[in-house]
Amino acid sequence: MRIQTLTLISCLFLAACGDAPDTGTNSTSQDIASAQDTLIAPASRLARQAPKPNCPINGRFLERNTYYSASQGLFIAIAADSTTRDEKLGESHRRILVYNPVNCELISTTVLPVDRSADFPYLLATINYNNAAQQLAIHGATQLFLYDLEARHLAGPFQPQFSSKRYGVDAQSGSIQQLEMWESYLIGYAQDYGAFAFKLNGKGKPTPVFPIAEYQDEVESYSQAFLLPSDQGTQVLLPSYDRGDRTFRINPAFKRPILLKKQSPITAQNSRFLLLREAAGEERAIVIDLKEREKVELPSDVQRKDDEDVVDWMKALR
Numbered sequence: 383m384r385i386q387t388l389t390l391i392s393c394l395f396l397a398a399c400g401d402a403p404d405t406g407t408n409s410t411s412q413d414i415a416s417a418q419d420t421l422i423a424p425a426s427r428l429a430r431q432a433p434k435p436n437c438p439i440n441g442r443f444l445e446r447n448t449y450y451s452a453s454q455g456l457f458i459a460i461a462a463d464s465t466t467r468d469e470k471l472g473e474s475h476r477r478i479l480v481y482n483p484v485n486c487e488l489i490s491t492t493v494l495p496v497d498r499s500a501d502f503p504y505l506l507a508t509i510n511y512n513n514a515a516q517q518l519a520i521h522g523a524t525q526l527f528l529y530d531l532e533a534r535h536l537a538g539p540f541q542p543q544f545s546s547k548r549y550g551v552d553a554q555s556g557s558i559q560q561l562e563m564w565e566s567y568l569i570g571y572a573q574d575y576g577a578f579a580f581k582l583n584g585k586g587k588p589t590p591v592f593p594i595a596e597y598q599d600e601v602e603s604y605s606q607a608f609l610l611p612s613d614q615g616t617q618v619l620l621p622s623y624d625r626g627d628r629t630f631r632i633n634p635a636f637k638r639p640i641l642l643k644k645q646s647p648i649t650a651q652n653s654r655f656l657l658l659r660e661a662a663g664e665e666r667a668i669v670i671d672l673k674e675r676e677k678v679e680l681p682s683d684v685q686r687k688d689d690e691d692v693v694d695w696m697k698a699l700r
Contacts, residue, residue: 434457435450435481435483437457437483438486439459439461439479440461440463440479440488441462441463441466441477441479442461442462442473442475443459443461443475444460446505447459447460447461447475447503447504447506448506449510450483451518454516454531454532456480456482456483456489456534457482457483458479458481458518458529459481460475460479460503460504460505460520461475461477461479462474462475462476462477463477465477465493466493466500468500471499471501472501474496474500474501474503475503475504475505476493476494476495476497476503477492477493478490478491478493478494480534490534494522494527497523497524497539498524498557499523502522502523504521504527505520505521505522505561506519507520507561507562507563507568508560508630509562509563509564510563511563511565512531512563513565514565515563515565515566515582515584516530516531516532517531517563518531518563519561519562519563521558521570522539524542524556524557525538525539525541526538526539526540526541526542526558526568526570527539527540528540528582528588537587540587542570542575542578543590544575544576544578544592545593545596546596548576550574552574555573555574556572556573556575558571558572558573559571559623559625559630560623560630562630566582567579567580567581567610568582568588569608569619569632571630573625575604576596576603576604576605576606577593577606577621577622578590579591579593579608593606593608594608594609595647595653595656595670595672596653596672597652597653597654598652599673605622605673605675606620607620607635607656607670608620608621612639614638615638615639615640615641615642616640616642617634617635617636618634618658618670619633619635620633620635620670631675633675633676635670636677641662642658642659642661643659643665645659648689650697650699651697651699653672654671654673655669655670655671655672655678656669656670656672657689657692657693658670664685664686666685667680667684667685667686667692668680669692671699678699
């Protein structure tokens with residue numbers, strides 16, 4: 383993915399441009415430039431990151447595993463060296479190296495624990511936009527860490543959290559396929575378990591954000607709707623992951639955040655359809671199709687019906 387200066391909370395409002403993310407060529411997230419109005423800053427603001435310092439890195443590293451924070455004056459890499467090498471499995475990419483980009487002095491180094499297997503590398507989150515949070519997200523096979531760029535402190539490990547019990551299909555179940563930091567939110571996907579989200583609270587421990595609704599289809603694939611509020615309104619995200627081409631999509635339901643009425647979630651068709659309401663004016667009904675991960679276009683008369691009538695209308699949908 384050609385990463386751009388963006389922020390998940392700018393689903394909700396645009397923030398000032400900060401350190402741009404750097405993911406290299408191994409990123410698996412789709413290019414979401416078409417969603418600029420809902421998720422990211424204009425393209426003219428996207429190439430402001432200063433060139434990465436040419437510091438020699440102690441050990442071998444994956445191209446996507448370097449990050450430069452001009453604002454904090456840090457250059458960070460995850461590397462494999464002789465001290466992390468496994469006798470049977472070889473390279474183990476789990477040493478975090480933090481450099482001063484001015485003189486390339488090594489400030490600190492930390493070795494992360496083996497996660498499932500020594501040959502499973504730790505990776506920087508595919509998107510690391512943190513203009514406000516100033517955190518760097520890192521994940522292994524099943525767990526994640528947060529590096530505080532201001533305090534220069536590593537917190538974790540943390541495991542993805544889900545709203546219901548998950549059962550593995552095979553040895554790869556639960557493996558984190560994608561992790562993205564969008565300002566003060568973390569969004570990711572774990573194989574066979576579905577999407578997960580965290581809210582960063584500035585205290586070194588992220589708080590799980592559970593979906594307002596969850597749908598499980600015939601092949602036991604999970605579809606979820608996450609509500610992310612801000613001062614500008616609320617955005618609904620309907621994340622998906624295509625295992626065929628390894629693309630992760632956040633799928634915002636609205637072009638821009640809207641004001642939603644506070645109410646308990648109302649669902650139909652085994653939670654496939656979710657009913658929400660606007661908070662202003664006529665409090666028009668909004669129906670979300672979790673299976674298709676999109677907002678349903680309602681007839682104008684249905685938008686104005688009461689909840690029971692809208693639910694009856696939802697039950698007739700296929």
